[in-house]
Amino acid sequence: MNRRDRFSTSFAQADRLLLWIYFILTLVGWLNIYSAVYDESHHSIFDMQVNYGRQLVWILTSYLLVAMVMISDSRFYSTFAYIIYFLVLILLVAVIFIGKEVSGSKSWIQYGAFQIQPAEFAKLSTSLGLAAWLGNIKRRFEDFSTQLVAYLMIFIPAVLILAQKETGSALVFASFILVLYREGMSGLILIIGLVSAVLFVLALLVNKYVLISLIALLLSVGWFYLKRHRKKISIWLVLAAFVVSSVFVFSVDYVFDRVLQPHQKTRINVLLGKEVDLKGAGYNVHQSMIAIGSGGFWGKGYMKGTQTKYNYVPEQSTDFIFCTIGEEWGFVGSLAIIGLYVVLIYRLMQLAERQRTPFSRIYGYCVAVIFFFHMAINIGMTIGLLPVIGIPLPFLSYGGSSMWAFTLLLFIFIKLDAHRHEYV
Amino acid sequence: MPVTQLSQQRKFAQRRYVLSGIVVVVAAIYLLKIFFMQVVSDKYKILSDSNVRRVVTIYPARGLILDRKGRKLVANEEAYDLMVIPRQVQNLDTAELCRLLDIDRKTFEARMKKAKDFSRYKASPFVEQIDKETYGFLQEKMYKFQGFYVQNRTLRKYPFPVAAHTLGYVGEVNPGEIAADPYYKMGDYIGKSGLEKFYETQLRGVKGEKIVLVDVFNREKGSFENGKYDKPQKPGLDLETSIDLDLQLLGEKLMQNKRGSIVALEPATGEILAIVSSPAYDPNLLVGRVRGANFNKLSRDPLKPLFNRAIQATYSPGSTFKLINALVGLQTSAITRDSRFSCQGKGSVPIACSHSHYSPLELIGAIEQSCNPYFWGVFRTTLQKTSEGDIHKGYNIWRNHVMSLGFGQAFESDIPNQAKGNIPSSNYYDRYFGPKGWNSLTIRSLSIGQGEILVTPLQLANQAAVIANRGYYFPPHVVRKINGVPTKWPRKQSSIDPRHFETIIEGMYEVFQGASGTARWYRLENIEACGKTGTVQNPHGKDHSLFIAFAPAQKPTIAIAVVVENAGFGATWAVPIASLMMEQYLTGEVKRTELLEKMSNANLL
């Protein structure tokens, strides 16, 4: 097959629904950035001085990337998965030394006028690496070594990104847990993860001794209940659970005080309502909620958002782009955007399940959960349900690196899916 | 692939439902929260409105007040108020703001509390009347002071420090005034006295409103909905007064260091040409932030500079009132111009004459000589003739004639707070002496303008105008045009026939032009004037010196009253001052500079 044929068959076979969602999201994203930063003094939509001008360039170059992915050989990705993984890992290390500092985080590599953020591409490379590792049919997930390597493959780039103070991007690596779960990881880990999160929040809010008493009460009630129904449960397991959760509760303070950065502590405190910080994080969320909340059912209309238009919402074209949607398009728009993401994620999972190779399936799940985490963390932050974590909304937020990275992430899967019949 | 592994794979495939379940649950929670924020709750809409829309009041320039030749008596000056919307204040660098405004922390907190007590959501003045330099500094740093903005205002400015009492002053509205007229909002200005008060609705114009969008950096980003909801302002109307600035300036100069007043009128129209009350104050003292302190200082001054003597001080009219008695006598046919009453000089009973002269005199001579016994005769005869046995009847006839000449009441004109003076009613004497306890003799001091009668300098000037007009007057007023449109005032006809005025004018003519007239030393060059002096005994000190006059005798264009308190004999002070005033008005200059200097330099305080 020559390149032209490959290109046309790829598009012919590509999933129409995903293509449409991608196209709609990039378009909506651009329109909203235009609305958010529109200023009468700039007229051309290609004006490189303003965000919407640059974003248009990012979108158009992303379409070029789409074409390149479509032309490429679909086997390229599984073949070179490890190499790509290690190349990005090197970049992540390099950025610590040669990186350029942008607003507090040293995560950019600059080459002339061109600058990229390797962290954005680490999600892609980790997805590929993980898919290659777990997708090898000779490997069994139950093996300890398989799991250990998988965890390390996730953990190492995450730590490197955390070292660049890109907390949001690092947090996204937690989404791979969901992929591991799909591939056979014990569901208990998910439950323990959920319980720890709840305990963490409660430990910050409630008196620790009250909390521990509550845990003891819950565990003994549970134990008696199970016993009465003649379920076998060891008293030692219950006691162990009690000890572990008590230690966890008491270590929360230590983690909170020593491990987290001051601004992160503030963000969490603001979210929990323990602190009013209308200067920093609290201010952003407050303004963001005003913008969204004032949108009403139908919204204020395109370009008519007052909160976003007059710079009340900070970072409104990047992390807080959802405010523009909420304010100008109202509940209808919010529903449409969240709906689009849900359909996108659901479709990705659906298509992942129909893959013939574990590599494609795992990669497909990686893509789905990455989008899910980005959507959940970003929107959760703008509506005040999660602490402020700087993380882009896929295809909507302003930014070249994220635009390219998400495009590659999605279209590599679309490519793999289009050629799923070619694999054994 | 081994079978076990395949079945396990199938089992794990079921986990996609758990995963998609998580996605759907998270999306549902988010949408619920968003639905609550956008549709159920109002909170964010309200916050959003106060975030970005700022209603800025556009204060129209207050109307100017001009003199009769178009010269500015009251002008405007740009001023700036720093306003605050307490709820929008955040991230405030209090120290820097205090430093810029030159206020201390305590003042800052007190004002902030006051603003919060008024409203957290509405703007109220934080610092008023910031000077231009401070405004300049402030403007550059406004982005730092969220919740604050600068409101343009105009302040009054007086290019000439004259006629302060008449012009009045402007001050901030008080709660009572806000309650009385919902037009006013806290921090608005309102005319508190004088013309500023009387013409408040014309001068203030109509406030406008501009809704501007403001971004988070406290920068205005243009109008809201292209100004659809803005209310335009209407500028205040200009008042053209009848005051002649040159005459007013001269009057103030002549009256400096004296207690008293001058009122000059144009008889044909009732227009006030000059109105002086002394001691006076510089109207610029009652402008802006210094007003409160200065007002307190002025109100404690024992010389009472805030007291507008020209309209509020009441005096016994003294000899000037003899003219009135003569007019009533002539009108009631109790006397004629040839009537004679004898005078025994200082030995006259019941009223002595102040000086000796040929006796008996006829009316014109009696006016010229100001003979007390003569006017007692006139008064007695008048009451005798009209009473027909009942003093009440006669007295009421006399009183009605007097009041038709403008006494005993405030003029219905644009001068607020006039004193009424007093022409006692017969009831008053009934109460005092009993209904049968009084007769013309009891109230004989009325015949020479003493006793219970009280008049204001304004009424005295009006008396001169009525006589000059031969029987009618227009209520003395200050404003003759509002934005070019003439003001209208009702013509008041007195109950005295014009021919009787001719008679007494002959007497007044002799006061100036007669060989032994009391004002003969202060005749005007080439202009014949008429006048009447008065010296009023004052229980608190030296006599008050009174003089009324008009000129030219045949076609008068100026009528004037001068009162100099505690100055002694009328002719010594009031006459020369009136004479100089008439010279200024009629010739446009004062040639008798020596007299001018002497009069203005005299200190009678």
Ligand SMILES: [Zn+2]
């Ligand atoms: Zn006499």
